[in-house]
Amino acid sequence: MVSDRGIGPDETNPGLVSAAIQAITQHIRVEGLGPGDLLPSEADMTRKLSVSRTVVREAFRSLSAMRLIDMSAGRRASVAKLDIGAMSMVIEHGVTTEQISVQQVYDVRRTIEMRTVALAALRRTDAEAAEIQKCARLMRENYRAPEIVMEHDIAFHEAIARASHNPVFSLIINAFSGVTRRTWVIGWRTRVTEEEQIKMIEGHADIARAIIAGNPQLAAEHMAAHFDKSVKALIDAGIA
Amino acid sequence: MVSDRGIGPDETNPGLVSAAIQAITQHIRVEGLGPGDLLPSEADMTRKLSVSRTVVREAFRSLSAMRLIDMSAGRRASVAKLDIGAMSMVIEHGVTTEQISVQQVYDVRRTIEMRTVALAALRRTDAEAAEIQKCARLMRENYRAPEIVMEHDIAFHEAIARASHNPVFSLIINAFSGVTRRTWVIGWRTRVTEEEQIKMIEGHADIARAIIAGNPQLAAEHMAAHFDKSVKALIDAGIA
DNA sequence: CAAGAAAACATGTCATACAGGTTTTGGGCA
DNA sequence: TGCCCAAAACCTGTATGACATGTTTTCTTG
Numbered sequence: 021m022v023s024d025r026g027i028g029p030d031e032t033n034p035g036l037v038s039a040a041i042q043a044i045t046q047h048i049r050v051e052g053l054g055p056g057d058l059l060p061s062e063a064d065m066t067r068k069l070s071v072s073r074t075v076v077r078e079a080f081r082s083l084s085a086m087r088l089i090d091m092s093a094g095r096r097a098s099v100a101k102l103d104i105g106a107m108s109m110v111i112e113h114g115v116t117t118e119q120i121s122v123q124q125v126y127d128v129r130r131t132i133e134m135r136t137v138a139l140a141a142l143r144r145t146d147a148e149a150a151e152i153q154k155c156a157r158l159m160r161e162n163y164r165a166p167e168i169v170m171e172h173d174i175a176f177h178e179a180i181a182r183a184s185h186n187p188v189f190s191l192i193i194n195a196f197s198g199v200t201r202r203t204w205v206i207g208w209r210t211r212v213t214e215e216e217q218i219k220m221i222e223g224h225a226d227i228a229r230a231i232i233a234g235n236p237q238l239a240a241e242h243m244a245a246h247f248d249k250s251v252k253a254l255i256d257a258g259i260a
Numbered sequence: 261m262v263s264d265r266g267i268g269p270d271e272t273n274p275g276l277v278s279a280a281i282q283a284i285t286q287h288i289r290v291e292g293l294g295p296g297d298l299l300p301s302e303a304d305m306t307r308k309l310s311v312s313r314t315v316v317r318e319a320f321r322s323l324s325a326m327r328l329i330d331m332s333a334g335r336r337a338s339v340a341k342l343d344i345g346a347m348s349m350v351i352e353h354g355v356t357t358e359q360i361s362v363q364q365v366y367d368v369r370r371t372i373e374m375r376t377v378a379l380a381a382l383r384r385t386d387a388e389a390a391e392i393q394k395c396a397r398l399m400r401e402n403y404r405a406p407e408i409v410m411e412h413d414i415a416f417h418e419a420i421a422r423a424s425h426n427p428v429f430s431l432i433i434n435a436f437s438g439v440t441r442r443t444w445v446i447g448w449r450t451r452v453t454e455e456e457q458i459k460m461i462e463g464h465a466d467i468a469r470a471i472i473a474g475n476p477q478l479a480a481e482h483m484a485a486h487f488d489k490s491v492k493a494l495i496d497a498g499i500a
Numbered sequence: 501c502a503a504g505a506a507a508a509c510a511t512g513t514c515a516t517a518c519a520g521g522t523t524t525t526g527g528g529c530a
Numbered sequence: 531t532g533c534c535c536a537a538a539a540c541c542t543g544t545a546t547g548a549c550a551t552g553t554t555t556t557c558t559t560g
Contacts, residue, residue, distance in 0.1 A: 036513075037321060045349075049356050061541060072514045074314075077542085081277060081318040082325030086346050088353045093542050094521035102359040106326050106346030109285075110431070113328045116289050119342040120427055128428045131375040132368075187360055188368045191350070192432065276544070301510060312545045317511085333511050334552030 040079035107195035130247040138236035139184035148183040280319035347435035370487040378476035379424035388423040
Protein backbone atom coordinates (compact mmCIF):
# COMPACT_ATOMS: atom_id res chain seq x y z
CA MET A 21 0.00 0.00 0.00
CA VAL A 22 2.80 2.31 0.88
CA SER A 23 4.79 3.32 -2.15
CA ASP A 24 8.42 2.40 -1.78
CA ARG A 25 9.68 5.24 -3.90
CA GLY A 26 11.64 7.67 -1.84
CA ILE A 27 9.83 10.79 -2.91
CA GLY A 28 9.13 12.30 0.41
CA PRO A 29 11.99 12.52 2.80
CA ASP A 30 12.57 9.81 5.37
CA GLU A 31 10.48 7.35 3.46
CA THR A 32 13.28 5.03 2.59
CA ASN A 33 13.32 2.63 5.52
CA PRO A 34 10.39 0.35 6.10
CA GLY A 35 8.55 -0.21 9.34
CA LEU A 36 5.29 0.88 10.82
CA VAL A 37 6.80 3.87 12.57
CA SER A 38 8.10 5.40 9.36
CA ALA A 39 4.72 4.84 7.81
CA ALA A 40 3.11 6.56 10.75
CA ILE A 41 5.48 9.51 10.44
CA GLN A 42 4.59 9.72 6.80
CA ALA A 43 0.89 9.55 7.65
CA ILE A 44 1.17 12.39 10.11
CA THR A 45 3.13 14.68 7.82
CA GLN A 46 0.73 13.85 5.05
CA HIS A 47 -2.15 14.73 7.33
CA ILE A 48 -0.57 18.14 7.87
CA ARG A 49 -0.15 18.57 4.13
CA VAL A 50 -3.58 17.37 3.11
CA GLU A 51 -5.45 19.27 5.78
CA GLY A 52 -3.39 22.34 5.05
CA LEU A 53 -2.48 22.78 8.69
CA GLY A 54 -0.38 25.69 9.84
CA PRO A 55 1.54 26.45 13.01
CA GLY A 56 -0.58 25.94 16.11
CA ASP A 57 -3.19 23.74 14.46
CA LEU A 58 -3.99 20.57 16.36
CA LEU A 59 -3.19 17.10 15.18
CA PRO A 60 -5.27 14.00 15.82
CA SER A 61 -4.76 12.35 19.18
CA GLU A 62 -2.60 9.29 19.49
CA ALA A 63 -5.73 7.21 19.98
CA ASP A 64 -7.20 8.55 16.75
CA MET A 65 -4.06 7.74 14.87
CA THR A 66 -3.95 4.32 16.44
CA ARG A 67 -7.40 3.60 15.05
CA LYS A 68 -6.78 5.22 11.69
CA LEU A 69 -3.56 3.33 11.03
CA SER A 70 -4.53 0.13 12.82
CA VAL A 71 -1.29 -0.05 14.71
CA SER A 72 -0.49 0.00 18.38
CA ARG A 73 -0.21 3.17 20.35
CA THR A 74 3.50 2.39 20.76
CA VAL A 75 4.08 2.86 17.06
CA VAL A 76 2.03 6.03 16.86
CA ARG A 77 3.78 7.43 19.88
CA GLU A 78 7.22 6.79 18.44
CA ALA A 79 6.15 8.58 15.29
CA PHE A 80 4.84 11.59 17.16
CA ARG A 81 7.91 11.64 19.32
CA SER A 82 10.17 11.58 16.29
CA LEU A 83 8.43 14.55 14.75
CA SER A 84 8.61 16.29 18.08
CA ALA A 85 12.35 15.68 18.26
CA MET A 86 12.71 17.34 14.87
CA ARG A 87 10.56 20.18 16.17
CA LEU A 88 8.03 19.72 13.45
CA ILE A 89 5.32 19.36 16.03
CA ASP A 90 4.89 20.49 19.62
CA MET A 91 3.89 18.01 22.28
CA SER A 92 3.00 18.48 25.90
CA ALA A 93 1.30 16.37 28.50
CA GLY A 94 -2.47 16.29 28.38
CA ARG A 95 -2.68 18.37 25.23
CA ARG A 96 -2.89 17.10 21.71
CA ALA A 97 0.15 17.66 19.52
CA SER A 98 0.16 20.74 17.32
CA VAL A 99 2.01 21.90 14.25
CA ALA A 100 5.16 23.72 15.28
CA LYS A 101 6.47 27.07 14.18
CA LEU A 102 9.61 26.95 12.12
CA ASP A 103 12.55 26.14 14.32
CA ILE A 104 16.15 25.14 14.10
CA GLY A 105 15.27 21.87 15.72
CA ALA A 106 16.68 19.06 13.73
CA MET A 107 18.89 21.26 11.62
CA SER A 108 21.25 22.14 14.43
CA MET A 109 21.26 18.53 15.56
CA VAL A 110 22.43 17.44 12.13
CA ILE A 111 25.21 20.00 12.06
CA GLU A 112 26.32 19.20 15.60
CA HIS A 113 26.31 15.53 14.76
CA GLY A 114 28.41 16.13 11.68
CA VAL A 115 30.97 18.13 13.61
CA THR A 116 31.23 15.87 16.65
CA THR A 117 31.62 12.79 14.48
CA GLU A 118 34.24 14.62 12.45
CA GLN A 119 32.34 14.42 9.23
CA ILE A 120 32.31 18.21 9.07
CA SER A 121 35.17 20.51 9.99
CA VAL A 122 34.74 23.80 11.77
CA GLN A 123 36.38 25.53 8.86
CA GLN A 124 33.80 24.13 6.50
CA VAL A 125 31.07 25.49 8.71
CA TYR A 126 32.70 28.89 8.64
CA ASP A 127 32.93 28.82 4.88
CA VAL A 128 29.22 28.17 4.65
CA ARG A 129 28.52 30.87 7.19
CA ARG A 130 30.63 33.31 5.25
CA THR A 131 28.82 32.49 2.05
CA ILE A 132 25.43 32.95 3.62
CA GLU A 133 26.22 35.96 5.71
CA MET A 134 27.65 37.84 2.76
CA ARG A 135 24.14 37.60 1.45
CA THR A 136 22.15 38.19 4.62
CA VAL A 137 24.11 41.29 5.41
CA ALA A 138 23.44 42.71 1.96
CA LEU A 139 19.75 41.85 2.21
CA ALA A 140 19.62 43.31 5.69
CA ALA A 141 21.04 46.58 4.39
CA LEU A 142 18.28 46.66 1.81
CA ARG A 143 15.33 45.35 3.76
CA ARG A 144 15.91 46.01 7.45
CA THR A 145 13.19 47.80 9.37
CA ASP A 146 14.18 50.50 11.81
CA ALA A 147 13.53 48.17 14.70
CA GLU A 148 15.80 45.56 13.18
CA ALA A 149 18.50 48.14 12.57
CA ALA A 150 18.26 49.19 16.19
CA GLU A 151 18.51 45.60 17.32
CA ILE A 152 21.64 45.03 15.27
CA GLN A 153 23.22 48.21 16.50
CA LYS A 154 22.36 47.29 20.07
CA CYS A 155 24.20 43.98 19.75
CA ALA A 156 27.28 45.76 18.44
CA ARG A 157 27.10 48.25 21.28
CA LEU A 158 26.73 45.54 23.91
CA MET A 159 29.78 43.80 22.51
CA ARG A 160 31.81 46.95 22.97
CA GLU A 161 30.47 47.67 26.43
CA ASN A 162 31.30 44.17 27.67
CA TYR A 163 34.54 43.68 25.84
CA ARG A 164 36.27 42.48 29.00
CA ALA A 165 33.86 39.55 29.41
CA PRO A 166 34.43 37.16 26.49
CA GLU A 167 31.39 35.01 27.21
CA ILE A 168 29.12 38.00 27.06
CA VAL A 169 30.77 39.34 23.94
CA MET A 170 30.23 35.97 22.34
CA GLU A 171 26.53 35.87 23.11
CA HIS A 172 26.06 39.33 21.64
CA ASP A 173 28.20 38.37 18.68
CA ILE A 174 25.95 35.41 17.97
CA ALA A 175 22.86 37.53 18.55
CA PHE A 176 24.32 40.09 16.15
CA HIS A 177 24.58 37.62 13.32
CA GLU A 178 21.17 36.17 14.06
CA ALA A 179 19.65 39.63 14.04
CA ILE A 180 21.17 40.29 10.64
CA ALA A 181 19.77 37.01 9.35
CA ARG A 182 16.36 37.99 10.66
CA ALA A 183 16.63 41.36 8.98
CA SER A 184 17.21 39.61 5.67
CA HIS A 185 13.55 38.67 5.89
CA ASN A 186 14.23 35.19 4.64
CA PRO A 187 13.55 32.62 7.38
CA VAL A 188 15.67 30.00 5.65
CA PHE A 189 18.77 32.09 6.22
CA SER A 190 17.83 32.49 9.85
CA LEU A 191 17.30 28.78 10.12
CA ILE A 192 20.71 27.93 8.77
CA ILE A 193 22.61 30.57 10.71
CA ASN A 194 20.88 29.53 13.90
CA ALA A 195 21.73 25.92 13.20
CA PHE A 196 25.39 26.87 13.20
CA SER A 197 25.32 28.79 16.44
CA GLY A 198 26.03 25.70 18.51
CA VAL A 199 29.28 25.16 16.65
CA THR A 200 30.09 28.83 16.86
CA ARG A 201 29.59 28.77 20.59
CA ARG A 202 32.05 25.95 20.95
CA THR A 203 34.81 27.53 18.87
CA TRP A 204 34.33 31.22 19.47
CA VAL A 205 36.54 31.43 22.52
CA ILE A 206 39.38 29.79 20.66
CA GLY A 207 39.33 32.50 18.07
CA TRP A 208 39.12 35.16 20.74
CA ARG A 209 42.17 33.88 22.54
CA THR A 210 44.35 34.21 19.47
CA ARG A 211 43.69 37.93 19.53
CA VAL A 212 46.13 38.43 22.29
CA THR A 213 46.29 42.18 22.56
CA GLU A 214 43.42 44.25 23.73
CA GLU A 215 43.82 46.35 20.62
CA GLU A 216 43.16 43.38 18.39
CA GLN A 217 40.10 42.47 20.36
CA ILE A 218 38.72 45.97 20.10
CA LYS A 219 39.42 45.99 16.39
CA MET A 220 37.40 42.83 16.05
CA ILE A 221 34.51 44.36 17.90
CA GLU A 222 34.76 47.49 15.81
CA GLY A 223 34.42 45.31 12.76
CA HIS A 224 30.93 44.53 13.94
CA ALA A 225 30.18 48.18 14.42
CA ASP A 226 31.29 48.82 10.85
CA ILE A 227 28.89 46.19 9.61
CA ALA A 228 26.07 47.64 11.68
CA ARG A 229 26.71 51.13 10.34
CA ALA A 230 26.68 49.95 6.77
CA ILE A 231 23.37 48.16 7.33
CA ILE A 232 21.85 51.22 8.94
CA ALA A 233 23.14 53.36 6.09
CA GLY A 234 21.43 50.96 3.68
CA ASN A 235 24.66 50.26 1.84
CA PRO A 236 24.68 46.58 0.89
CA GLN A 237 28.02 46.66 -0.89
CA LEU A 238 29.86 48.20 2.01
CA ALA A 239 28.11 45.92 4.47
CA ALA A 240 29.17 42.88 2.48
CA GLU A 241 32.76 44.12 2.35
CA HIS A 242 32.90 44.56 6.09
CA MET A 243 31.33 41.17 6.61
CA ALA A 244 33.87 39.55 4.31
CA ALA A 245 36.71 41.19 6.18
CA HIS A 246 35.24 40.04 9.46
CA PHE A 247 35.01 36.44 8.36
CA ASP A 248 38.43 36.42 6.81
CA LYS A 249 39.89 37.56 10.08
CA SER A 250 37.85 35.07 12.08
CA VAL A 251 38.86 32.16 9.93
CA LYS A 252 42.46 33.23 10.05
CA ALA A 253 42.23 33.32 13.83
CA LEU A 254 40.84 29.82 13.91
CA ILE A 255 43.49 28.53 11.57
CA ASP A 256 46.19 30.17 13.65
CA ALA A 257 44.72 28.38 16.64
CA GLY A 258 45.12 25.10 14.81
CA ILE A 259 41.51 24.30 14.03
CA ALA A 260 41.64 22.16 10.94
CA MET B 261 20.45 14.38 38.71
CA VAL B 262 19.86 15.58 35.20
CA SER B 263 21.24 19.03 34.58
CA ASP B 264 18.60 21.41 33.40
CA ARG B 265 20.92 23.70 31.55
CA GLY B 266 20.07 23.84 27.89
CA ILE B 267 23.49 23.85 26.39
CA GLY B 268 23.09 21.22 23.74
CA PRO B 269 20.34 21.59 21.19
CA ASP B 270 16.92 20.12 21.85
CA GLU B 271 17.51 20.30 25.56
CA THR B 272 14.84 22.85 26.22
CA ASN B 273 11.83 20.69 26.98
CA PRO B 274 11.81 18.44 29.99
CA GLY B 275 10.90 14.82 30.08
CA LEU B 276 12.75 11.57 30.33
CA VAL B 277 12.87 11.08 26.58
CA SER B 278 14.71 14.34 25.97
CA ALA B 279 17.11 13.41 28.70
CA ALA B 280 17.67 10.06 27.05
CA ILE B 281 18.29 11.69 23.69
CA GLN B 282 20.80 13.94 25.37
CA ALA B 283 22.43 10.95 27.04
CA ILE B 284 22.82 9.13 23.76
CA THR B 285 24.27 12.08 21.85
CA GLN B 286 26.55 12.73 24.77
CA HIS B 287 27.64 9.13 24.68
CA ILE B 288 28.60 9.59 21.05
CA ARG B 289 30.52 12.73 21.89
CA VAL B 290 32.30 11.41 24.96
CA GLU B 291 33.24 8.11 23.42
CA GLY B 292 34.31 9.86 20.26
CA LEU B 293 32.24 7.60 18.09
CA GLY B 294 32.26 7.91 14.33
CA PRO B 295 30.02 6.64 11.56
CA GLY B 296 29.38 2.93 11.86
CA ASP B 297 30.35 2.64 15.51
CA LEU B 298 27.86 0.75 17.64
CA LEU B 299 25.78 2.32 20.38
CA PRO B 300 24.71 0.59 23.58
CA SER B 301 21.65 -1.62 23.31
CA GLU B 302 18.28 -0.43 24.50
CA ALA B 303 18.57 -2.71 27.50
CA ASP B 304 21.93 -1.18 28.43
CA MET B 305 20.53 2.30 28.20
CA THR B 306 17.50 1.26 30.19
CA ARG B 307 19.75 0.17 33.02
CA LYS B 308 22.13 3.10 32.74
CA LEU B 309 19.41 5.73 32.82
CA SER B 310 17.04 3.86 35.11
CA VAL B 311 14.07 4.47 32.89
CA SER B 312 11.76 2.13 31.06
CA ARG B 313 12.58 0.68 27.72
CA THR B 314 9.70 2.71 26.32
CA VAL B 315 11.56 5.93 27.03
CA VAL B 316 14.85 4.68 25.69
CA ARG B 317 13.18 3.41 22.56
CA GLU B 318 11.50 6.71 21.85
CA ALA B 319 14.85 8.40 22.23
CA PHE B 320 16.58 6.01 19.84
CA ARG B 321 13.71 6.31 17.44
CA SER B 322 13.89 10.07 17.48
CA LEU B 323 17.58 10.07 16.65
CA SER B 324 16.89 7.55 13.94
CA ALA B 325 14.22 9.80 12.45
CA MET B 326 16.78 12.58 12.27
CA ARG B 327 19.16 10.11 10.68
CA LEU B 328 21.75 10.66 13.34
CA ILE B 329 21.80 6.94 14.01
CA ASP B 330 20.94 3.86 11.98
CA MET B 331 18.60 1.25 13.39
CA SER B 332 17.60 -2.13 12.11
CA ALA B 333 15.98 -5.16 13.62
CA GLY B 334 18.19 -7.44 15.61
CA ARG B 335 21.22 -5.18 15.31
CA ARG B 336 22.32 -2.55 17.73
CA ALA B 337 21.99 1.02 16.59
CA SER B 338 25.05 2.65 15.04
CA VAL B 339 26.24 6.16 14.38
CA ALA B 340 25.01 7.29 10.99
CA LYS B 341 26.92 8.84 8.14
CA LEU B 342 26.04 12.44 7.41
CA ASP B 343 22.70 12.59 5.73
CA ILE B 344 20.07 15.07 4.73
CA GLY B 345 17.65 13.37 7.04
CA ALA B 346 16.08 15.87 9.29
CA MET B 347 17.25 18.84 7.29
CA SER B 348 15.01 18.17 4.35
CA MET B 349 12.14 17.42 6.71
CA VAL B 350 12.51 20.84 8.28
CA ILE B 351 12.53 22.58 4.92
CA GLU B 352 9.59 20.59 3.63
CA HIS B 353 7.69 21.33 6.79
CA GLY B 354 8.38 25.03 6.45
CA VAL B 355 7.18 25.09 2.87
CA THR B 356 4.06 22.97 3.33
CA THR B 357 2.99 25.01 6.34
CA GLU B 358 3.64 28.17 4.37
CA GLN B 359 6.25 29.48 6.71
CA ILE B 360 8.75 29.46 3.86
CA SER B 361 8.05 30.48 0.28
CA VAL B 362 9.49 28.75 -2.73
CA GLN B 363 11.10 31.97 -3.78
CA GLN B 364 12.92 32.22 -0.49
CA VAL B 365 14.26 28.74 -1.01
CA TYR B 366 15.49 29.72 -4.43
CA ASP B 367 17.22 32.78 -3.04
CA VAL B 368 19.09 30.61 -0.58
CA ARG B 369 19.94 28.14 -3.30
CA ARG B 370 21.24 30.91 -5.50
CA THR B 371 23.39 32.25 -2.72
CA ILE B 372 24.85 28.87 -1.96
CA GLU B 373 25.26 27.66 -5.50
CA MET B 374 27.09 30.79 -6.54
CA ARG B 375 29.67 29.60 -4.06
CA THR B 376 29.59 25.86 -4.74
CA VAL B 377 30.04 26.41 -8.44
CA ALA B 378 33.07 28.59 -7.85
CA LEU B 379 34.55 26.09 -5.43
CA ALA B 380 33.81 23.28 -7.84
CA ALA B 381 35.69 25.09 -10.57
CA LEU B 382 38.67 25.33 -8.26
CA ARG B 383 38.58 21.98 -6.53
CA ARG B 384 36.81 19.49 -8.75
CA THR B 385 38.54 16.21 -9.46
CA ASP B 386 38.45 14.89 -13.00
CA ALA B 387 35.89 12.31 -11.98
CA GLU B 388 33.68 15.01 -10.53
CA ALA B 389 34.05 17.11 -13.65
CA ALA B 390 33.02 14.13 -15.73
CA GLU B 391 30.00 13.52 -13.51
CA ILE B 392 28.87 17.12 -13.85
CA GLN B 393 29.35 17.05 -17.58
CA LYS B 394 27.45 13.79 -17.81
CA CYS B 395 24.43 15.30 -16.07
CA ALA B 396 24.42 18.21 -18.50
CA ARG B 397 24.69 15.83 -21.43
CA LEU B 398 21.85 13.65 -20.17
CA MET B 399 19.66 16.71 -19.84
CA ARG B 400 20.24 17.55 -23.44
CA GLU B 401 19.73 14.02 -24.67
CA ASN B 402 16.40 13.69 -22.88
CA TYR B 403 15.10 17.17 -23.45
CA ARG B 404 11.74 15.86 -24.60
CA ALA B 405 11.09 14.09 -21.28
CA PRO B 406 10.74 16.77 -18.62
CA GLU B 407 10.77 14.36 -15.69
CA ILE B 408 14.07 12.94 -16.76
CA VAL B 409 15.53 16.37 -17.44
CA MET B 410 14.50 17.36 -13.96
CA GLU B 411 16.24 14.42 -12.31
CA HIS B 412 19.44 15.15 -14.18
CA ASP B 413 19.08 18.82 -13.37
CA ILE B 414 18.87 18.04 -9.67
CA ALA B 415 21.73 15.58 -9.96
CA PHE B 416 23.72 18.28 -11.76
CA HIS B 417 23.43 20.71 -8.89
CA GLU B 418 24.13 18.01 -6.33
CA ALA B 419 27.24 16.96 -8.23
CA ILE B 420 28.48 20.53 -8.18
CA ALA B 421 27.86 20.73 -4.45
CA ARG B 422 29.83 17.52 -4.00
CA ALA B 423 32.66 18.91 -6.09
CA SER B 424 32.87 21.88 -3.75
CA HIS B 425 34.30 19.41 -1.25
CA ASN B 426 32.32 20.91 1.57
CA PRO B 427 29.71 18.45 2.84
CA VAL B 428 27.70 21.20 4.47
CA PHE B 429 26.91 22.65 1.07
CA SER B 430 25.87 19.23 -0.16
CA LEU B 431 23.70 18.80 2.88
CA ILE B 432 21.84 22.04 2.33
CA ILE B 433 21.43 21.67 -1.41
CA ASN B 434 20.17 18.15 -0.97
CA ALA B 435 17.73 19.32 1.67
CA PHE B 436 16.19 21.60 -0.94
CA SER B 437 15.81 19.00 -3.63
CA GLY B 438 12.38 17.97 -2.39
CA VAL B 439 11.09 21.48 -2.90
CA THR B 440 12.84 21.70 -6.23
CA ARG B 441 11.21 18.51 -7.37
CA ARG B 442 7.79 19.88 -6.58
CA THR B 443 8.25 23.19 -8.39
CA TRP B 444 10.56 22.32 -11.24
CA VAL B 445 7.86 21.37 -13.70
CA ILE B 446 6.09 24.66 -13.14
CA GLY B 447 9.18 26.54 -14.23
CA TRP B 448 9.64 24.25 -17.20
CA ARG B 449 6.10 24.84 -18.44
CA THR B 450 6.60 28.58 -18.63
CA ARG B 451 9.34 27.98 -21.18
CA VAL B 452 6.80 27.39 -23.86
CA THR B 453 8.94 27.17 -26.94
CA GLU B 454 11.35 24.39 -27.56
CA GLU B 455 14.01 26.97 -28.18
CA GLU B 456 13.65 28.39 -24.69
CA GLN B 457 13.87 24.94 -23.19
CA ILE B 458 17.02 24.17 -25.07
CA LYS B 459 18.50 27.48 -24.03
CA MET B 460 17.86 26.56 -20.43
CA ILE B 461 19.59 23.26 -20.88
CA GLU B 462 22.48 24.95 -22.61
CA GLY B 463 22.83 27.15 -19.57
CA HIS B 464 23.77 24.05 -17.67
CA ALA B 465 26.30 23.08 -20.28
CA ASP B 466 27.86 26.54 -19.97
CA ILE B 467 28.22 26.04 -16.24
CA ALA B 468 29.75 22.62 -16.75
CA ARG B 469 32.26 23.96 -19.26
CA ALA B 470 33.33 26.74 -16.93
CA ILE B 471 33.86 24.25 -14.12
CA ILE B 472 35.88 21.97 -16.31
CA ALA B 473 37.92 24.92 -17.52
CA GLY B 474 38.60 25.76 -13.91
CA ASN B 475 37.19 29.25 -14.26
CA PRO B 476 35.33 30.09 -11.05
CA GLN B 477 34.32 33.60 -12.11
CA LEU B 478 32.76 32.48 -15.35
CA ALA B 479 31.11 29.53 -13.65
CA ALA B 480 29.54 31.83 -11.07
CA GLU B 481 28.29 34.16 -13.80
CA HIS B 482 26.61 31.35 -15.65
CA MET B 483 25.11 30.06 -12.44
CA ALA B 484 23.76 33.49 -11.59
CA ALA B 485 22.20 33.81 -15.01
CA HIS B 486 20.68 30.36 -14.65
CA PHE B 487 19.08 31.19 -11.32
CA ASP B 488 17.84 34.56 -12.43
CA LYS B 489 16.05 32.92 -15.32
CA SER B 490 14.68 30.14 -13.14
CA VAL B 491 13.31 32.53 -10.57
CA LYS B 492 11.83 34.70 -13.28
CA ALA B 493 10.12 31.63 -14.69
CA LEU B 494 8.66 30.79 -11.30
CA ILE B 495 7.46 34.32 -10.75
CA ASP B 496 5.88 34.38 -14.20
CA ALA B 497 4.09 31.21 -13.20
CA GLY B 498 2.70 32.95 -10.17
CA ILE B 499 4.70 31.30 -7.43
CA ALA B 500 4.82 33.83 -4.64
C1' DC C 501 38.88 -27.70 12.14
C1' DA C 502 34.73 -26.56 9.86
C1' DA C 503 29.77 -26.49 9.43
C1' DG C 504 25.59 -26.14 11.37
C1' DA C 505 22.34 -26.06 15.18
C1' DA C 506 21.16 -23.91 19.38
C1' DA C 507 21.35 -20.31 22.54
C1' DA C 508 21.83 -15.59 23.66
C1' DC C 509 20.92 -11.15 22.39
C1' DA C 510 18.71 -7.36 19.81
C1' DT C 511 15.06 -4.80 17.97
C1' DG C 512 9.80 -4.45 16.37
C1' DT C 513 5.24 -4.52 17.81
C1' DC C 514 1.35 -5.20 20.82
C1' DA C 515 -1.59 -4.95 25.08
C1' DT C 516 -2.44 -3.12 29.48
C1' DA C 517 -2.09 -0.18 33.38
C1' DC C 518 -1.84 3.94 35.85
C1' DA C 519 -0.18 8.76 37.03
C1' DG C 520 -0.82 13.36 36.04
C1' DG C 521 -2.15 17.23 33.02
C1' DT C 522 -5.98 19.57 30.09
C1' DT C 523 -10.42 20.24 28.25
C1' DT C 524 -15.24 19.49 28.42
C1' DT C 525 -19.41 18.78 30.74
C1' DG C 526 -22.85 19.54 33.72
C1' DG C 527 -24.87 20.82 37.90
C1' DG C 528 -25.62 24.04 41.51
C1' DC C 529 -25.92 28.58 43.06
C1' DA C 530 -26.81 33.54 42.67
C1' DT D 531 -30.62 33.12 32.82
C1' DG D 532 -25.83 33.30 33.64
C1' DC D 533 -21.63 32.28 36.07
C1' DC D 534 -18.53 29.34 38.67
C1' DC D 535 -16.69 25.23 40.11
C1' DA D 536 -16.31 20.30 40.55
C1' DA D 537 -16.55 16.00 38.26
C1' DA D 538 -15.94 13.47 34.22
C1' DA D 539 -13.83 12.61 29.91
C1' DC D 540 -9.88 12.87 27.32
C1' DC D 541 -4.97 13.10 26.53
C1' DT D 542 -0.11 12.37 27.01
C1' DG D 543 3.99 10.32 29.94
C1' DT D 544 5.92 6.30 31.71
C1' DA D 545 6.27 1.45 33.15
C1' DT D 546 5.82 -3.56 32.56
C1' DG D 547 5.36 -7.85 30.35
C1' DA D 548 4.95 -10.61 26.36
C1' DC D 549 6.01 -12.42 21.98
C1' DA D 550 7.70 -12.31 16.98
C1' DT D 551 11.56 -11.89 14.25
C1' DG D 552 16.22 -10.81 12.98
C1' DT D 553 21.43 -11.14 14.23
C1' DT D 554 25.45 -12.65 16.61
C1' DT D 555 27.77 -15.83 19.48
C1' DT D 556 28.59 -20.23 21.22
C1' DC D 557 28.81 -24.89 21.29
C1' DT D 558 28.22 -29.30 19.47
C1' DT D 559 29.06 -32.61 16.14
C1' DG D 560 30.85 -34.71 12.05
